[in-house]
Amino acid sequence: QQQVKQSPQSLIVQKGGISIINCAYENTAFDYFPWYQQFPGKGPALLIAIRPDVSEKKEGRFTISFNKSAKQFSLHIMDSQPGDSATYFCAAQISGGGNKLTFGTGTQLKVEL
Amino acid sequence: KAGVTQTPRYLIKTRGQQVTLSCSPISGHRSVSWYQQTPGQGLQFLFEYFSETQRNKGNFPGRFSGRQFSNSRSEMNVSTLELGDSALYLCASSLGEGAGESYEQYFGPGTRLTVT
Numbered sequence: 747q748q749q750v751k752q753s754p755q756s757l758i759v760q761k762g763g764i765s766i767i768n769c770a771y772e773n774t775a776f777d778y779f780p781w782y783q784q785f786p787g788k789g790p791a792l793l794i795a796i797r798p799d800v801s802e803k804k805e806g807r808f809t810i811s812f813n814k815s816a817k818q819f820s821l822h823i824m825d826s827q828p829g830d831s832a833t834y835f836c837a838a839q840i841s842g843g844g845n846k847l848t849f850g851t852g853t854q855l856k857v858e859l
Numbered sequence: 860k861a862g863v864t865q866t867p868r869y870l871i872k873t874r875g876q877q878v879t880l881s882c883s884p885i886s887g888h889r890s891v892s893w894y895q896q897t898p899g900q901g902l903q904f905l906f907e908y909f910s911e912t913q914r915n916k917g918n919f920p921g922r923f924s925g926r927q928f929s930n931s932r933s934e935m936n937v938s939t940l941e942l943g944d945s946a947l948y949l950c951a952s953s954l955g956e957g958a959g960e961s962y963e964q965y966f967g968p969g970t971r972l973t974v975t
């Protein structure tokens with residue numbers, strides 16, 4: 747049972763454009779939603795995270811939008827750059843449930859010049 | 860500050876053999892989690908250790924086991940390897956247990972296991 751669904755599987759965006767990746771979750775016990783960025787040959791690295799009591803969080807060019815009633819959240823990358831080309835994973839965690847992260851299936855982003 | 864170290868980085872084993880992977884967390888981190896990453900299944904949680912105790916376990920067969928030592932270093936073992944065990948095994952360390960920026964999980968580069 748996939749508890750966190752992520753789309754699209756792959757995404758090609760022009761330099762300077764906006765990249766949007768969407769995730770939906772099923773388990774309402776999830777209360778922490780991080781996004782990870784992974785480059786080839788590297789482990790995932792935390793990019794930005796949000797809790798469900800906040801509808802939006804922005805850090806630089808990266809913004810998370812959160813819709814608690816729809817159980818959906820999304821990552822927006824503004825002014826996308828070739829250096830942003832990587833695989834992005836959304837994840838969900840339950841406070842008090844240890845450090846277990848439930849990941850989405852990943853989105854391979856390519857930013858073209 | 861040194862990051863999470865995983866050894867070996869690459870490993871080739873034969874079906875039926877067993878393998879042990881090692882993870883050294885960031886200094887001061889007491890929690891270590893393990894994940895399996897495959898193209899088909901994505902990132903799946905294996906287990907988590909905190910202060911030498913297994914705190915959480917994912918849906919993997921008993922062939923997958925782990926342990927944590929008093930210095931927080933962790934090992935995972937896979938016995939009777941199957942072709943489907945070929946994957947990137949990632950280790951993540953954290954200061955402690957919890958969800959939030961204070962407990963950010965830092966991933967190592969992984970061990971690429973190939974079973975032939």
